[in-house]
Amino acid sequence: MNQLNILPPEPFNEETFDQIQQELVQRINLQNSFNKEDIRLVAGVDLAYWEEEGRTRAVCCICVVDYTTHEIVETKSLQDEIKVPYIAGYLSFRELPLILDTFNQLENDPDLVMFDGNGYLHPRHMGIATHASFYLNKPTIGIAKSYLRIQDTDYEMPASESGAFTDIVIDGEIYGRALRTQQQVKPIFVSCGNGIDIDTSTEVTLALINKESRLPIPVRQADLETKKHRAARR
DNA sequence: GCGACAG
DNA sequence: ATCTTGTCGC
Numbered sequence: 001m002n003q004l005n006i007l008p009p010e011p012f013n014e015e016t017f018d019q020i021q022q023e024l025v026q027r028i029n030l031q032n033s034f035n036k037e038d039i040r041l042v043a044g045v046d047l048a049y050w051e052e053e054g055r056t057r058a059v060c061c062i063c064v065v066d067y068t069t070h071e072i073v074e075t076k077s078l079q080d081e082i083k084v085p086y087i088a089g090y091l092s093f094r095e096l097p098l099i100l101d102t103f104n105q106l107e108n109d110p111d112l113v114m115f116d117g118n119g120y121l122h123p124r125h126m127g128i129a130t131h132a133s134f135y136l137n138k139p140t141i142g143i144a145k146s147y148l149r150i151q152d153t154d155y156e157m158p159a160s161e162s163g164a165f166t167d168i169v170i171d172g173e174i175y176g177r178a179l180r181t182q183q184q185v186k187p188i189f190v191s192c193g194n195g196i197d198i199d200t201s202t203e204v205t206l207a208l209i210n211k212e213s214r215l216p217i218p219v220r221q222a223d224l225e226t227k228k229h230r231a232a233r234r
Numbered sequence: 235g236c237g238a239c240a241g
Numbered sequence: 242a243t244c245t246t247g248t249c250g251c
Binding site for chain 2: 089
Binding site: 047048049050051058086 | 242243
């Protein structure tokens with residue numbers, strides 16, 4: 001039902017996708033729409049896929065974590081068939097319908113949402129974290145495990161200590177950061193989703209890191225949950 | 235034809 | 242994202 005609001009009429013192609021995003025990109029807010037002291041619950045979102053009877057299915061898991069104690073407050077999962085193909089640069093159209101339906105199942109109201117993928121660090125500043133924010137009406141952060149090269153711009157490797165980062169600057173603008181969350185472990189790519197600035201995005205991400213992973217706890221937890229559900233699917 | 239390509 | 246063997250490390 002949410003898909004009717006997020007997806008353009010078929011057939012799906014880059015032109016119709018672009019038309020929707022060009023409207024939203026003008027509304028991006030790269031400043032905090034909240035007070036840092038008020039952050040209590042942070043949600044992490046991830047999906048896992050598989051093939052079933054020639055169809056692509058996926059499960060979306062959202063984990064809500066207490067920002068200060070890191071306790072897992074809630075986990076919700078929902079699965080469905082995925083009909084939108086993956087097109088690099090248009091990930092949000094493929095994953096948002098299921099994400100929005102899953103989000104509506106939450107009993108808690110997170111203050112912030114973290115995504116597995118980019119936000120502002122995107123050729124059109126419309127990575128999934130940014131795009132999703134307009135439907136969730138929540139500040140969002142993009143967390144990508146690999147680098148999406150934009151305009152032939154490579155990133156500078158940050159120093160090997162945890163907390164070290166390098167800005168990814170294109171045309172004098174900070175698109176995102178390569179952030180080292182664990183010493184001697186490859187960096188992750190953090191960017192603003194919407195309603196948050198890059199320094200706060202970095203700060204929140206680092207505050208949710210533990211020894212178990214280079215990914216912040218909400219996203220890591222959602223990733224684990226998603227694979228658990230796929231293994232037990234049916 | 236070849237390389238790129240978040241998830 | 243998923244597939245997939247071995248291998249190194251706690």
